[in-house]
Amino acid sequence: MSADTDVEVLRRQGRIVVVGASLAGLRAAETLREKGFTGSLTMIGDELYEPYDRPPLSKQALLGRARPEDTALPRRRDIDAEWRLGVAAADLDRDAKQVRLVNGDTVPYDRLLITTGTRARPWFHPEEAALDGVFVLRTRDDSARLYRKLTGGVRRVLVIGAGFTGSEVASACREHGLEVTVAERGPAPLVGALGGVIGAVADRLQRKHGVDLRCGVSVTALEGGDVGRLRRAHLSDGSVIDVEVAVVSLGAMRNTEWLAGSGVAAGPRGIACDAGCRVFDVNGIVTDDIYAAGDVARSPHPLFDYQFLALEHWGNAVEQAEIAAHNMICAGPDRRPHLWLPMFWSSQFGVNIKSVGVPSLGGQLVVAQGTLAEERFVAVYGYRGRVIAAVSFDGAKWLGFYEQQIASGAPFPPEYRSVDRRSETLQPIESAFPDPHLPTHGPTITLTGHSPSERRVTFVPSHA
Amino acid sequence: MTSGTISAQITDYAHRADPYPLYAELRKQPVRREDDGTYLVSTYYEVRSLANDPRLSNDTSNRPPGYARPGQPAEETGLPPSFIFTDPPVHDRLRGTINRPFGPPHSPRFLDGLRGELAKVVTELLDAFEGKDQVDVVEDFAYPLPVTAICRVLGVPREDEPRFHVWADVLASSLDPRSGDDDGPEKAQRARQELGAYLSDLIETKRRHPGPGMLSALAPDMTPADLEATAVLLLVAGHETTVNAITNTTLTLLRHPDVLERFQKDPDLAVPIIEEVLRYEPPVQFVPWTTALADIDVAGTTIPKGSPVWLMLAAANRDPRRFEDPDRFDPDRKDNEHLGFYTGIHYCFGAPLARIELHLAVPELFRRVKFSRLIEDPPPYRANAVLRGPRQLPVAIEGLTA
Numbered sequence A: 001m002s003a004d005t006d007v008e009v010l011r012r013q014g015r016i017v018v019v020g021a022s023l024a025g026l027r028a029a030e031t032l033r034e035k036g037f038t039g040s041l042t043m044i045g046d047e048l049y050e051p052y053d054r055p056p057l058s059k060q061a062l063l064g065r066a067r068p069e070d071t072a073l074p075r076r077r078d079i080d081a082e083w084r085l086g087v088a089a090a091d092l093d094r095d096a097k098q099v100r101l102v103n104g105d106t107v108p109y110d111r112l113l114i115t116t117g118t119r120a121r122p123w124f125h126p127e128e129a130a131l132d133g134v135f136v137l138r139t140r141d142d143s144a145r146l147y148r149k150l151t152g153g154v155r156r157v158l159v160i161g162a163g164f165t166g167s168e169v170a171s172a173c174r175e176h177g178l179e180v181t182v183a184e185r186g187p188a189p190l191v192g193a194l195g196g197v198i199g200a201v202a203d204r205l206q207r208k209h210g211v212d213l214r215c216g217v218s219v220t221a222l223e224g225g226d227v228g229r230l231r232r233a234h235l236s237d238g239s240v241i242d243v244e245v246a247v248v249s250l251g252a253m254r255n256t257e258w259l260a261g262s263g264v265a266a267g268p269r270g271i272a273c274d275a276g277c278r279v280f281d282v283n284g285i286v287t288d289d290i291y292a293a294g295d296v297a298r299s300p301h302p303l304f305d306y307q308f309l310a311l312e313h314w315g316n317a318v319e320q321a322e323i324a325a326h327n328m329i330c331a332g333p334d335r336r337p338h339l340w341l342p343m344f345w346s347s348q349f350g351v352n353i354k355s356v357g358v359p360s361l362g363g364q365l366v367v368a369q370g371t372l373a374e375e376r377f378v379a380v381y382g383y384r385g386r387v388i389a390a391v392s393f394d395g396a397k398w399l400g401f402y403e404q405q406i407a408s409g410a411p412f413p414p415e416y417r418s419v420d421r422r423s424e425t426l427q428p429i430e431s432a433f434p435d436p437h438l439p440t441h442g443p444t445i446t447l448t449g450h451s452p453s454e455r456r457v458t459f460v461p462s463h464a
Numbered sequence B: 001m002t003s004g005t006i007s008a009q010i011t012d013y014a015h016r017a018d019p020y021p022l023y024a025e026l027r028k029q030p031v032r033r034e035d036d037g038t039y040l041v042s043t044y045y046e047v048r049s050l051a052n053d054p055r056l057s058n059d060t061s062n063r064p065p066g067y068a069r070p071g072q073p074a075e076e077t078g079l080p081p082s083f084i085f086t087d088p089p090v091h092d093r094l095r096g097t098i099n100r101p102f103g104p105p106h107s108p109r110f111l112d113g114l115r116g117e118l119a120k121v122v123t124e125l126l127d128a129f130e131g132k133d134q135v136d137v138v139e140d141f142a143y144p145l146p147v148t149a150i151c152r153v154l155g156v157p158r159e160d161e162p163r164f165h166v167w168a169d170v171l172a173s174s175l176d177p178r179s180g181d182d183d184g185p186e187k188a189q190r191a192r193q194e195l196g197a198y199l200s201d202l203i204e205t206k207r208r209h210p211g212p213g214m215l216s217a218l219a220p221d222m223t224p225a226d227l228e229a230t231a232v233l234l235l236v237a238g239h240e241t242t243v244n245a246i247t248n249t250t251l252t253l254l255r256h257p258d259v260l261e262r263f264q265k266d267p268d269l270a271v272p273i274i275e276e277v278l279r280y281e282p283p284v285q286f287v288p289w290t291t292a293l294a295d296i297d298v299a300g301t302t303i304p305k306g307s308p309v310w311l312m313l314a315a316a317n318r319d320p321r322r323f324e325d326p327d328r329f330d331p332d333r334k335d336n337e338h339l340g341f342y343t344g345i346h347y348c349f350g351a352p353l354a355r356i357e358l359h360l361a362v363p364e365l366f367r368r369v370k371f372s373r374l375i376e377d378p379p380p381y382r383a384n385a386v387l388r389g390p391r392q393l394p395v396a397i398e399g400l401t402a
């Protein structure tokens, strides 16, 4: 097929299929058209809705400040696609180059983009998960149902898991004046993403806002009443709580099952792809016609020891989708790497939290600006003598600077004077991640350039 | 052009009407050291990154002795520095407090609530053009509107304006790093003292008899000295910046009849036109009051700790690496992230108010007034190199529609 070899033919009359019609899928489609792709474009999504935004679902939507149905993603341009909504892709036939849908239809492609994202990890006990009053939060419908419940006269809510989503739900509950218990297996909220030191700040924040926070315990069972309604929860420390609502916030699982047997390197940790978003097959050989982007993708990042990172971040989905779209329709030498610096934000208990880089790689941290006690600060994470991440509480405006520090492999701990630095010397402390990740070799990479099209990797001598 | 003289040329009045060739010269060396150890930064990415760099301080007491300390209150005025001359945490605390009565989330409707009255002011000012064949856009239009606005925002009696006009002028000139006469600093100090005393009385009255406006709203939450310093700053800023923005927009449109013609057919063009003027002729041309707290590497140069740094916003706004064909006035520009209101934690506090005023003033001015020509081009400019704008903008007009 000429479209495989001739990029010009592909751009004009190729067939591109996108599986997963959400943030990454939509942004990729828009980019394809922007870059002059005039062939056929098919968007396959198992949800009934056109692409919508998820971050507001656990924030504004739960507060009644935005209706979940109003979170449709703004369109940057018309994408002139055939939409196949409400129908999941069931499997992938690489030899025939087609995707089969659950309704039996097949959709042939010259280039395939996989953006099937993640889903909420369900409560481990299916019968308990089915009780009326047990929720997860991933979709528009989840958010609408939970909002109705929270404003429908309940008194106490149990949030299981104090990661970002769980903490945001707890925050929304408090704003509604509901009593809320948060049960977290780790030693503090947000500890997996930001470590114990910052976790302790989040801990204080939750208690200050009246959350009944219980760390170091897990929920062992959810108990229903006669009519299948949630009544109480049992905790590993033997305590029992009467609750009408439980929000299960135990993280996400990658939607890769439909790829089983297809021969692509897809599994519970995501779909492995190269920095150009091209998917690997199970042999570790890169394909040239299958791409992946967004929450479902795992790709090596030069700044982080070429570790394969899978990121569940809004901004990553957008940029990776743009890179994938660009690379799908251009010749080899014009392809670009996805060298995004991980970044995400959250808002909870009146505080804006933002992070750049990969905090969980950082074994140590210093408070570079502000103070932990005021819950207004920037903490900088170090990894083998270089800055690897920064997290701010109500200090997002500074993070652009720390992003540059990370990209340029700046030494850790930072030695310079800065505004709002409260101590003369910055004494690094252990950032207290539950399971410290010990990488193997030193930094030799920096990133340069102001925009994705300019961004390049530069090798520099190690700081060691 | 030899090195070491460019900052003097920028402040030299001879270049006021068109400083852009100097800025282009400057950009050839994005970070440039002047003989007195001042560093001028003129390219977009470098200015933006420094404006967001925690190693750069706005607190002028960090300047080594001997360097100009614009805006620095002499100890005798008894006033703390206004919040543009502070760093966090003081800055964040002050700005956070001041923001409460001014905007969202606490006062989402405060500024919107002023629209009606400001629109009335615009109408009255334009009505007064009736029967004239020549007006001064500054005196007759661009100046009275922002002054009324800032008086309303603060809750300061509009009638007192002639009194504080003079003080505001002197204080604005003191931001200019090389403001002409030698007794400049003393004059500025006296002006600050006198304006402060005026406002202090007013604040005292507001404490006892609260009324509308920010001064009343803030009186319970701030020390008298902090509130006084804040009021001085906002009053001066309200006087000197939006005036220039309105005048610059008028001048730019009159110089670009093609755009003006489109604008008169399509009033929605106001939004991109106003943003493009903020890029093309920003009312604050540069920020000459920051100091490096540490050695900072930018664009291959190290700015040593303690150096005064000038961030050249207007030069950055015309950096060809960031804006295509930057010397062209082009309201169709996409992705116009100009630095006209600065960036980072010191991003213009009054930007939302300024935008409201511009959007009330500019479309109405060009809807009602039939302009025939600029009487003087370039018009006479104010002395100030930092807050740059025409002192007068005389134009011939041919009539007024209702």
Ligand SMILES: Cc1cc2nc3c(=O)[nH]c(=O)nc-3n(C[C@H](O)[C@H](O)[C@H](O)COP(=O)(O)OP(=O)(O)OC[C@H]3O[C@@H](n4cnc5c(N)ncnc54)[C@H](O)[C@@H]3O)c2cc1C
Pocket: A019, A020, A021, A022, A023, A024, A025, A044, A045, A046, A047, A053, A054, A055, A056, A057, A058, A087, A088, A089, A090, A115, A116, A117, A118, A119, A137, A138, A139, A165, A255, A258, A293, A294, A295, A296, A311, A312, A313, A314, A315, A317, A343, A344, A345, A346, A347
């Ligand atoms: C409640 C919530 C709050 C969040 N808040 C933040 C935040 O504050 N900041 C931040 O950076 N990020 C946040 N995120 C994460 C962010 O929303 C995700 O990173 C982003 O949605 C990823 O986009 P995606 O397109 O890769 O995947 P998804 O949005 O997960 O989309 C994947 C789509 O593919 C569909 N799909 C799955 N399998 C199939 C199949 N076999 N066939 C067809 N379709 C399929 C799915 O149903 C889904 O519609 C939040 C997420 C949630 C759920």
